[in-house]
Amino acid sequence: xxxxxxxxxxxxxxxxxxxxxxxxxxxxxxxxxxxxxxxxxxxxxxxxxxxxxxxxxxxxxxxxxxxxxxxxxxxxxxxxxxxxxxxxxxxxxxxxxxxxxxxxxxxxxxxxxxxxxxxxxxxxxxxxxxxxxxxxxxxxxxxxxxxxxxxxxxxxxxxxxxxxxxxxxxxxxxxxxxxxxxxxxxxxxxxxxxxxxxxxxxxxxxxxxxxxxxxx
Numbered sequence: 001x002x003x004x005x006x007x008x009x010x011x012x013x014x015x016x017x018x019x020x021x022x023x024x025x026x027x028x029x030x031x032x033x034x035x036x037x038x039x040x041x042x043x044x045x046x047x048x049x050x051x052x053x054x055x056x057x058x059x060x061x062x063x064x065x066x067x068x069x070x071x072x073x074x075x076x077x078x079x080x081x082x083x084x085x086x087x088x089x090x091x092x093x094x095x096x097x098x099x100x101x102x103x104x105x106x107x108x109x110x111x112x113x114x115x116x117x118x119x120x121x122x123x124x125x126x127x128x129x130x131x132x133x134x135x136x137x138x139x140x141x142x143x144x145x146x147x148x149x150x151x152x153x154x155x156x157x158x159x160x161x162x163x164x165x166x167x168x169x170x171x172x173x174x175x176x177x178x179x180x181x182x183x184x185x186x187x188x189x190x191x192x193x194x195x196x197x198x199x200x201x202x203x204x205x206x207x208x209x210x211x212x213x214x215x216x
Contacts, residue, residue, distance in 0.1 A: 002190070002191055002192070002193065003029040003192045003193070004027075004029050004030070004192075004193050004212055004216065005028070005030035005031065005032040005063045005194045006028040006030070006031055006200075006209070007034060007195060008032065008196075009032075009045065009143040010144065010196030010197045010200040010201070011023075011200050016050070016053075017054060019200070020057055021057055021058065023205050024058050025205075025206075027206065027209045027210065027213065028199065028209055029060070030060055030061045030062070030063045030085075031058065031063065032174070032196075033063065035064060035066050035067060035078070036140075036141065037067070037069060039068070040067055040068055040069045040092055042141050043141045043142060047077075051064065051082050052082060055081065055082030063087070063111075064083040064086050064087065065111075065174065067141070068092065071089075071099065072093070072099050075103055079106040079107060084108060084109060085109040085111055086106075086109070086111065087110075088100075088103070088112065089112075089114070089115065090113065090123055096126055097125075097129065100112065100126060100130055109131040110129070110131050111130065111131065111133070111134050112132075112133055112134070113133075113134040113135075113136065114134070114135055114136060114154075115139065115140065116148050120157055127161060128165065131168070132170040132171070132172050132191075133162070133169050134174055135173050136151070136175050137155075137174065137181075138174075138175030139175075140174075143197055144197045145175060146176055147177070147178075147181045152184060152188055155171070155173060156188045156189065158171055159189030171191045172190070172192035172194065173192075173194065175194070177193050177195040178195065179198065179212065179215065182212060182216065186216060193212065193216065198211075198212060199212070
């Protein structure tokens with residue numbers, strides 16, 4: 001069953017707890033938490049303490065996306081704070097297999113993430129070990145960006161690899177997911193759709209989520 005993961009990067013940071021409660025009531029399946037360090041990406045967002053605070057207001061799964069250098073240093077902190085799914089970028093992990101195993105040993109589901117220009121072959125060897133693959137469809141760092149159409153062939157290829165190799169990994173996309181792009185992503189075989197602006201813009205979260213989920 002396909003899932004919608006609402007990205008709080010597009011929420012009102014002054015009232016994050018209320019925003020999380022609101023999108024839960026509106027029907028999102030997961031909460032996507034973008035963690036940025038100002039080094040790997042040119043923005044700084046939140047850390048484990050905010051995840052811990054938000055964990056108190058919802059039972060929805062937390063899909064935590066680490067866009068940070070040396071993510072292995074913070075895995076335990078984010079799992080302890082309440083991350084159910086924890087994602088690291090292949091571009092930041094020289095010892096990717098070890099990092100993925102550490103996430104699992106800590107009790108979270110492990111996600112490997114690729115930037116738009118990173119070739120799929122970079123995760124070929126780790127594919128049997130991960131719980132989900134996240135393919136970025138914008139360059140990470142900011143919300144509200146335009147979907148990169150060139151990511152679609154990579155998404156289709158990843159779906160093919162997962163199916164042919166009988167891997168258990170889910171396939172997730174993040175960036176520019178909206179009513180104009182979601183049909184192509186569904187056709188490409190995506191399981192989990194991260195949406196920020198398409199959920200939070202305009203304030204009618206029930207309507208926005210329904211528009212997306214009706215197409216999933």
